[in-house]
Amino acid sequence: MNKRSLDIERQLRAWAEDVGNSIPVFRTPESVGLGSPPPPHTQRRRALVAALVTISVSAVASLWYARAAPSSRVAAGLPASGVGNVTVVHESVAYRQEAQLTCADAPLSRSGAFNSMTIDTWGDAAGELWRNRVTYPDGTYRDLLVIGEPSRPREVLSSGEAKGDVLGCVVDGNGILVAEPGQGSLYSLNLGRSARSNGGAPLSPGYAELGMRVPGSFADSEGRQAELWRQRVTGFAEFDGGRHPLVQTTEWFVESGTGRVLETRYVNQVQSLGLAQWTATLIESETSSVPKAVFDRSGYEPVR
Amino acid sequence: MIDTVQITFEGFVAAVEPGLRRALAGHLPSESVPDALAEAFAYSWEHWSRVRQLENPGGYLFRVAQSRSRTRKSGFLPDPDPQRLPHVEPRLGKAMRALPSQQRSAIWLVHGCGWTYAETAEALDISRSAVGTHVGRGMSRLRSYLGVDLS
Numbered sequence: 001m002n003k004r005s006l007d008i009e010r011q012l013r014a015w016a017e018d019v020g021n022s023i024p025v026f027r028t029p030e031s032v033g034l035g036s037p038p039p040p041h042t043q044r045r046r047a048l049v050a051a052l053v054t055i056s057v058s059a060v061a062s063l064w065y066a067r068a069a070p071s072s073r074v075a076a077g078l079p080a081s082g083v084g085n086v087t088v089v090h091e092s093v094a095y096r097q098e099a100q101l102t103c104a105d106a107p108l109s110r111s112g113a114f115n116s117m118t119i120d121t122w123g124d125a126a127g128e129l130w131r132n133r134v135t136y137p138d139g140t141y142r143d144l145l146v147i148g149e150p151s152r153p154r155e156v157l158s159s160g161e162a163k164g165d166v167l168g169c170v171v172d173g174n175g176i177l178v179a180e181p182g183q184g185s186l187y188s189l190n191l192g193r194s195a196r197s198n199g200g201a202p203l204s205p206g207y208a209e210l211g212m213r214v215p216g217s218f219a220d221s222e223g224r225q226a227e228l229w230r231q232r233v234t235g236f237a238e239f240d241g242g243r244h245p246l247v248q249t250t251e252w253f254v255e256s257g258t259g260r261v262l263e264t265r266y267v268n269q270v271q272s273l274g275l276a277q278w279t280a281t282l283i284e285s286e287t288s289s290v291p292k293a294v295f296d297r298s299g300y301e302p303v304r
Numbered sequence: 305m306i307d308t309v310q311i312t313f314e315g316f317v318a319a320v321e322p323g324l325r326r327a328l329a330g331h332l333p334s335e336s337v338p339d340a341l342a343e344a345f346a347y348s349w350e351h352w353s354r355v356r357q358l359e360n361p362g363g364y365l366f367r368v369a370q371s372r373s374r375t376r377k378s379g380f381l382p383d384p385d386p387q388r389l390p391h392v393e394p395r396l397g398k399a400m401r402a403l404p405s406q407q408r409s410a411i412w413l414v415h416g417c418g419w420t421y422a423e424t425a426e427a428l429d430i431s432r433s434a435v436g437t438h439v440g441r442g443m444s445r446l447r448s449y450l451g452v453d454l455s
Contacts, residue, residue, distance in 0.1 A: 011396060016330060016416030020329045184315065
């Protein structure tokens, strides 16, 4: 037999990682609707996941905050120096969330938590470097650093504390309708969504894959003319020994011609719990040169 | 506090998902894996109070995902892509598929996915010692098939 050295264990590891990486990362809300339409059984389950594990964001009082000189606000918290600069796309989004709950018991709440925040994203697509900064109304922030394609990152690191509120009801089981997004994966309205599967399907589906265009003329909360795309998911949430109908509606306000998402709204309504919703509004989008230190990982801890 | 439960669950998904995805990718057709993951995490959410206390949640959810997956096809294992993995022996796929299913699964989970014997035992619903036996015998077969020098 022709003998030769071969580290089979290492090859198995590389092979398994490659096979796993060829499959889209499961994301609690974004995975809803991935692929071909699922049968009712699966659709209900996906709706349940999306209903109860919504990873979103929020903010009520801080459109004002987001508009207050975003460049200086952002620059103030970023590394001031680095070895050279890198060209990035920067997006700034104002996020707010609110709820009208009809809880039988106490509503969920986190003392001192925020329902508004600003989410800045810097993306170096060529270098496969991405960063979120979530800034709260008190000026504090947390960061998420994503290395690789956002839909299948090689590394995700974070720093800082999530201070967003959780909206929903205390029930036997889970009654969370909306919560701060982007704690485990990159959050952006438009960045990091270009990756495709081998079959050509987007790994991070957006309005064109998930929604249907609503005929007519529309404007977002900023008064910007836009196309309206909508996805409506129905299903049931199970808690307190019963099945409770739910309706989840996502709307995208899309700039005609460019296809850029200007605003996204999400409403999660569950019978006997009430309604919670969030709105994410694009405030700023630009290409700029920033210090490479923007993607410096010092001070970060691995998320996965 | 329920409010911390959501954060914990999100962290749970972030921690478990990559390993579970790799594990399922070696056992189900790739197009079935997203649905299987959705089933597993929906189950986790529905039974969160119990799942959060499991010693080996990955192994348990592997079984949940497989049993609830719509596909009944198992043992699916694509060949290593020579473009992306030029250092991987091309015959490794064929050699793995030639193994008995329990040996193949145990090797995939232990050496491919880096799971512990305990996690693998939970996933395959066998004892830890049986995992060791399957891995040992399977690796011997692989080395023999591939002509690997053990010295």
